[in-house]
Amino acid sequence: MTFYHQQLIKIRDEVYPDAYVCKRIGEAKRFMDRELECSMSLADIAEEASFSTFHFIRLFKRLYGQTPYQYLIAARIAKAKRLLLSGKTVKDVCFSVGFESTSSFTGLFKKLTGSTPTAFKNKYVKQKSGY
The missing domain is CATH 1.10.10.60 (Homeodomain-like)
Incomplete structure (x- = not known):
């Protein structure tokens, strides 16, 4: 394992330790990318990630530095x-x-x-x- 890879893992663990949660948020982001032209609500996106709307917003902002709406x-x-x-x-x-x-x-x-x-x-x- 390289030093760079170790640092990425350390940062990921500090930001949000649960890899499954990170994966779900990433999948929701990819969903937004695929469906840009569609009308979608935060509730739709949060449902795609299997989180409540407000919890999803907090997690997304924590991982990407902006709200899902800002990203979209x-x-x-x-x-x-x-x-x-x-x-x-x-x-x-x-x-x-x-x-x-x-x-x-x-x-x-x-x-x-x-x-x-x-x-x-x-x-x-x-x-x-x-x-």
Whole structure:
């Protein structure tokens, strides 16, 4: 066992000693990644991990440093960026990453990236064309 591996085990044991719990939380995170475009509640995600909602939130934040909702929004915005850069319209991107309205999508996108989806896409087009 390498020193690096020993340190990882030590950190894991300090953060949360139960490997089964860590595995369940990780599986819930992968569930969120797979189902980004679907409407899901915290209760749905917690149920996937077999925990109560509030216990799940505490465990998730302890392991990942952010709440499940914060993670889900960040993952959706990251996927939205990739889709915008691939040429999709803002409206198509909005619904394909799980938002129910373009206004809420645009507001969160701007809050997290500093620009609207259209401005983000236009900036990329300008950079790509050399202007």
